[in-house]
Amino acid sequence: MVDNASGTSRIFALLRQLARSERRGVRLKDLAEAVDLPRPTVHRLLHGLMEEGVVEHDSKAKLYRLGLELFVLAASAGSPMNLRDLARPALLRLTAALGETIFLMVRNGFDAVCIDRSSGPLPIRSFTGDVGGTVMLGIGQGAMAILAFLPEGEQDEVIRYNLPRMRALSAFDEGFLRAEIARVRGQGYADGAAGLIPGMAGLGVPVFGREGHAVAALSVGSTTDRMTPERNKVIAELLKREASEIGARLNPFDPTLRRPSAAMEGR
Numbered sequence: 001m002v003d004n005a006s007g008t009s010r011i012f013a014l015l016r017q018l019a020r021s022e023r024r025g026v027r028l029k030d031l032a033e034a035v036d037l038p039r040p041t042v043h044r045l046l047h048g049l050m051e052e053g054v055v056e057h058d059s060k061a062k063l064y065r066l067g068l069e070l071f072v073l074a075a076s077a078g079s080p081m082n083l084r085d086l087a088r089p090a091l092l093r094l095t096a097a098l099g100e101t102i103f104l105m106v107r108n109g110f111d112a113v114c115i116d117r118s119s120g121p122l123p124i125r126s127f128t129g130d131v132g133g134t135v136m137l138g139i140g141q142g143a144m145a146i147l148a149f150l151p152e153g154e155q156d157e158v159i160r161y162n163l164p165r166m167r168a169l170s171a172f173d174e175g176f177l178r179a180e181i182a183r184v185r186g187q188g189y190a191d192g193a194a195g196l197i198p199g200m201a202g203l204g205v206p207v208f209g210r211e212g213h214a215v216a217a218l219s220v221g222s223t224t225d226r227m228t229p230e231r232n233k234v235i236a237e238l239l240k241r242e243a244s245e246i247g248a249r250l251n252p253f254d255p256t257l258r259r260p261s262a263a264m265e266g267r
């Protein structure tokens with residue numbers, strides 16, 4: 001009950017209720033009922049928060065949700081390090097231990113984007129190329145590692161959108177893609193797709209966020225002759241260990257990770 005609460009308490013009650021809705025959003029009526037305040041009061045408070053970018057409004061769906069500015073501000077709390085800062089030492093360690101190029105991928109809607117890499121001695125070609133390159137989820141080991149460990153509903157949406165795009169690169173169909181997702185989930189890492197880039201192969205593992213879903217991936221890019229089944233198991237364990245340590249230290253307010261579905265919402 002917050003009917004006699006101060007203005008600050010009312011604002012925080014609204015923010016906490018919006019946080020519980022995650023990315024779905026809340027209607028004004030339901031929000032007012034949840035915090036036990038009159039609708040005009042809630043509307044006025046929300047309008048002020050929207051002006052500051054802390055709350056955003058989906059006018060079509062008539063839903064309110066937390067705005068990106070809140071996460072930008074909150075990113076300075078707790079661990080000040082973002083994903084790239086956290087993962088950089090791991091990339092360097094893995095390159096030194098394996099003599100391979102290591103990629104750090106993060107989800108961006110229907111795609112994965114490379115936000116860092118540590119280059120090994122071998123010349124490697126990849127779907128993303130250098131830092132900043134993107135690839136659709138499901139193509140390449142890092143992007144497959146992310147897709148395979150998304151919630152089922154989000155997987156379905158990605159598959160529906162990406163399948164027509166994938167056919168321009170390969171003969172993938174939905175049956176093959178879903179079977180590959182199941183295989184990757186079963187073994188805990190992605191090591192398929194060899195041959196999409198002649199002579200190149202790789203392996204990717206997911207980095208899990210707080211909710212237990214993949215938000216990023218560590219992957220190795222190498223040549224097909226070096227990625228043997230026996231060596232793949234060793235590489236997978238090394239990457240999983242580093243990914244687990246990164247995931248445990250992730251800042252949940254890192255803007256890079258907080259809005260993975262932004263591109264999907266805009267479709």
